[in-house]
Amino acid sequence: MQFPTITSPHTSRPNSVQKAMLWVILALIPGTLAMIWFFGWGILINMVLAITTAIACEALVMKLRGREIKPVIMDLSAILTAMLFAVAVPPLLPWWLTVLGVAFAILLVKQAYGGLGYNVFNPAMAAYVLLLISYPVQMTSWLPPMMLNENPMGLLQTLNVIFGGALPGSLTWDAVTMATPLDTMRTGLSLNQTVSEISSNPILGQFGGKGWEVVAGLYLLGGGFMLYKKAISWHIPVSTLGGLAVMALLFNILDGDAYPLSSFHIFSGAAMLGAFFIATDPVSAPGTRKGQIYYGAGIGILVYIIRTWGGYPDAIAFSVLLMNMAAPTIEFFTRPRTFGHRGSGND
Amino acid sequence: MSDITYGKLIRDGFWNNNQALVALLGLCPLLAVTNTAINGLGLGIATTVVFVLSNITVSLIRNIVRNEIRLPVFVLVIASFVTAVELSMNAWFFELYKILGIFIPLIVTNCAIIGRAEAFASKNNVIKSTVDGLAMGIGFTLVLVALGAAREFVGMGTLFTQAHLMFGEAARGLTFSMGEDFKGALLAILPPGAFIGLGLMLALKNNVDHRADERAKLATPEKEAETAA
Numbered sequence: 180m181q182f183p184t185i186t187s188p189h190t191s192r193p194n195s196v197q198k199a200m201l202w203v204i205l206a207l208i209p210g211t212l213a214m215i216w217f218f219g220w221g222i223l224i225n226m227v228l229a230i231t232t233a234i235a236c237e238a239l240v241m242k243l244r245g246r247e248i249k250p251v252i253m254d255l256s257a258i259l260t261a262m263l264f265a266v267a268v269p270p271l272l273p274w275w276l277t278v279l280g281v282a283f284a285i286l287l288v289k290q291a292y293g294g295l296g297y298n299v300f301n302p303a304m305a306a307y308v309l310l311l312i313s314y315p316v317q318m319t320s321w322l323p324p325m326m327l328n329e330n331p332m333g334l335l336q337t338l339n340v341i342f343g344g345a346l347p348g349s350l351t352w353d354a355v356t357m358a359t360p361l362d363t364m365r366t367g368l369s370l371n372q373t374v375s376e377i378s379s380n381p382i383l384g385q386f387g388g389k390g391w392e393v394v395a396g397l398y399l400l401g402g403g404f405m406l407y408k409k410a411i412s413w414h415i416p417v418s419t420l421g422g423l424a425v426m427a428l429l430f431n432i433l434d435g436d437a438y439p440l441s442s443f444h445i446f447s448g449a450a451m452l453g454a455f456f457i458a459t460d461p462v463s464a465p466g467t468r469k470g471q472i473y474y475g476a477g478i479g480i481l482v483y484i485i486r487t488w489g490g491y492p493d494a495i496a497f498s499v500l501l502m503n504m505a506a507p508t509i510e511f512f513t514r515p516r517t518f519g520h521r522g523s524g525n526d
Numbered sequence: 527m528s529d530i531t532y533g534k535l536i537r538d539g540f541w542n543n544n545q546a547l548v549a550l551l552g553l554c555p556l557l558a559v560t561n562t563a564i565n566g567l568g569l570g571i572a573t574t575v576v577f578v579l580s581n582i583t584v585s586l587i588r589n590i591v592r593n594e595i596r597l598p599v600f601v602l603v604i605a606s607f608v609t610a611v612e613l614s615m616n617a618w619f620f621e622l623y624k625i626l627g628i629f630i631p632l633i634v635t636n637c638a639i640i641g642r643a644e645a646f647a648s649k650n651n652v653i654k655s656t657v658d659g660l661a662m663g664i665g666f667t668l669v670l671v672a673l674g675a676a677r678e679f680v681g682m683g684t685l686f687t688q689a690h691l692m693f694g695e696a697a698r699g700l701t702f703s704m705g706e707d708f709k710g711a712l713l714a715i716l717p718p719g720a721f722i723g724l725g726l727m728l729a730l731k732n733n734v735d736h737r738a739d740e741r742a743k744l745a746t747p748e749k750e751a752e753t754a755a
Contacts, residue, residue, distance in 0.1 A: 279711075287722065291729070313711040 196295070199461075200255035202410035204262065206401030207456060211266055213397045217324040217390035220337040221270025228274055228341075229261035229281045236285035240294075256295045260284055263303040263456060267449060267496070268310070269321050271355070274342050276317055280306035300503045301463045304496040311496065323357035324390025327381060330355060360388025361448045361492040364439055373436035387446035395451040402455030411459040414471035419454040420445055422479020430487070438487070450482065453495035463503045470506075470513035477502045530650070532657055539661025546669035546724075547731050551638035555629045556670060557720040561681070564688050566674030568622045569629060570667025572611050574660065576633055577642065579607045581659030584647040591648075600643045601634070608634045621691040638666060673723050681715035683708030 215222045237257045241248040251257075261281055268277065284302035292298045311318045322328060332340065336347045346355060358366065360383055367377035377383065386392045405411045423444050430438035444450060449457075458464065458478050465474050478498045485494030545551050552573070560566045583603045591599045612630045615623040623630065633639070642662055647655040679685055683704030690698045713719050 291725075309711070309713050312716065313713045314709065 196254045196256065199410050200259050202405055202408045203456065204255060204259055206405045206408075206410070207259075207262055207266070207398075208401070210394050210397040210401055210452065211262070213390075213394045214266055217394065218270045218322050219325070219328075219332060220334045221272075221322070221341060222265065224337060224341055225268060225270065225272060225277050226262060226265035228277045229265040230258050232278050232281040233257040233261035233285050236282050237290070240286065240290040251294070254295060257285055257289075260289070260302045263452075264306055266452065267303065267307050269318065271320060271322065271337070271340050272317055273344055276310055276314060280310045283309050296462055298462055301457060301460050301499050304457060304499045307496045308500060311491070319362075320352060320356045321359045322355065323382065324388070326389060327357065357382065359448070359492065360384075360391055361486065363388075364443070364447075365486075365492050368437060374439045375436070386442045387448075391448075392446040395446045398451040398455055402451070405455065405459075411455070412468070412471070414468055415459045415464060415475040416454040418472045418475030419458050419479045419482075420450065422476035423450060423454075423483050424479070426480055426483035444483065444486070448486075448493035449495040453478070453482070453499065457495060457499055458502075463499075463506060465506045465510045465513065467510055467513045467515060469515075470509040473509050473513065474502050474506060477505065530654060532654075535654065535657045536661045539658065539663075539665040540668070541665070541731075543662075544665045544669065544731075545638035545641070545662050546666050547728060549638065549641065551641055552636040552666065553724075555632060555636060556666075556673070557717065557724065559626055559629050560670055560674040560677060560720060560723075561715045562678040562684075562688065563671050563675035563686050564622075564692055565625060566670035566672075567667065568615075568619070568692060569626055569633075570663070570670040572615065572626075572630060573633055573636060573639070574663025574667055575611055576604060576607045576636075577639055577663035577666075578656060578659040580604045580639055580643055581647040581655040582652055583607075584643040585650060585652045585655035588648045596648065597640075597644070600640055600648075604639055604643070605634045619692060621688075625688075625691070638662065669727070673720070673727060676727075677714045677719050677723050679704075679710075681710045681712055681719065683710045 211222070211226070234252055234257060237252050238248045241251050261284075264281055264284060265277070268280070284306035288300050288302040288305040289295065289298045307318075325331065330350055332347060339345055339347065346352065363380055363382050364374075364377055367380070368374075382388055384390070384392050387395060402411075402416055406413055406416075424441040427438065427441040427444045431440055454475070458475060465471055478495075481498035481501055482494045485491060485497055489497075491497070539545075543549060546553075546556050555569055555573070559569045580600070580603050584600055587599070587603075608631060611633070612623075615626075615630060642658060646658050650658070675685055678687070685702040686700045687703075689700040693700070711719075714723065
């Protein structure tokens with residue numbers, strides 16, 4: 180009797196780029212909805228604008244390269260880039276900055292390197308840094324969360340601000356915008372206030388900032404969903420948040436008045452979004468499991484360093500880009516041992 | 527090497543073997559000073575002068591210098607001319623000299639210059655070496671000015687600011703500005719802007735070459751077909 184000979188691989192994976200991207204997009208939705216709830220229509224308008232621009236840019240490049248347009252857009256990667264960009268930028272960002280940023284992300288950071296799978300840098304974060312360095316005023320004009328906002332704007336008013344640059348009535352930018360929780364903490368510490376004094380500021384909530392911590396919690400939930408669906412592995416998010424938390428813990432033990440708690444760092448700014456949705460970008464992160472842990476920890480530590488001693492209140496984008504640069508080196512030094520050979524893969 | 531025509535020398539310097547766009551030499555000054563068109567022009571002219579003078583000198587002494595010590599001699603020759611250029615700029619274009627700063631003495635280390643001395647001037651007569659130095663220098667200058675202008679325009683919305691530093695007070699009118707409201711992308715003036723700008727210029731040049739090749743390929747089969755018919 181003879182058994183049939185089946186060659187490997189023995190199971191097929193019903194997985195595709197499109198499916199993986201779809202899980203990530205779905206996981207991003209609860210946090211995004213919370214952002215819209217707390218920070219107004221601007222987030223939604225930015226998102227529609229960003230997605231439209233991203234699709235237009237992808238279509239343009241595919242036309243220039245003489246390729247079919249539909250499959251590239253349907254892999255959803257450009258849409259995910261646009262969504263991540265839109266939740267990272269301030270809600271009232273002028274429309275032309277959104278268009279400029281997304282066009283830069285898709286045309287230069289992604290497609291100029293060869294498209295999906297070839298880009299060295301995370302497109303959304305590279306675009307964020309481009310705008311943050313070039314237009315610091317617009318990029319740091321954040322709105323207060325819904326419960327602290329005395330001048331909530333309707334859909335039409337928001338559209339008018341984003342596309343026309345005109346604030347409704349007699350409002351000024353100073354009246355509309357408010358420092359983010361990270362800004363507040365940073366400014367307070369530079370004025371020699373203690374962490375507990377700063378925490379009495381109405382903008383700060385239980386862990387991070389009011390509103391912000393809910394958004395971060397929902398991103399965490401989305402991250403859990405992606406882990407469950409195996410859209411991402413635990414290595415990068417856990418090491419990113421771990422690196423940040425351990426650094427914060429060490430300095431908090433050293434001097435609790437001058438260095439806020441780990442929970443503040445994890446639930447503030449873009450830490451949760453960065454750890455689960457941005458750092459886990461499979462293209463620009465290292466491929467080896469061990470490497471991913473080094474990569475994530477590097478991001479977490481850099482975020483803490485830049486937030487605490489650097490020139491900017493938040494640092495996810497800078498840290499991710501810096502570690503993107505290090506990714507090939509990390510991969511080189513963490514090559515897994517080849518089965519049947521001794522020592523590391525480097526021999 | 528009598529087959530090198532002057533037309534080829536000039537084409538090489540400007541396009542086919544442009545030291546900045548093809549050889550990718552001298553990138554340090556190229557990237558560092560091109561935040562405005564005038565800075566680019568200033569450094570470009572200084573580099574061109576050194577190109578020509580060092581090519582002439584190296585060509586003159588090419589039969590006297592022993593092969594074993596040619597490189598130190600070339601470096602000495604180049605360094606002398608750079609020092610002369612630096613002192614001249616210090617005397618006559620002091621403001622520009624202050625802006626360009628360390629990058630004028632650094633022309634010594636511009637590998638494009640020693641590259642031409644070694645690859646061309648040490649093997650060719652004086653006239654050809656002069657033409658080569660001039661073509662290479664102007665080609666390099668054009669890239670510096672183009673990159674400087676692009677970065678200046680994108681970053682600040684102006685062109686040829688500080689033109690008076692180079693051409694005197696009368697040149698103030700050369701400055702073109704988009705006005706105060708222009709919101710330029712500051713990144714263009716910062717170092718990353720230089721890399722992105724140069725990358726785009728390289729892509730543009732390669733694209734133009736590629737299209738020319740395609741056209742040439744399309745043209746030849748037709749001719750062959752004609753002759754065959």
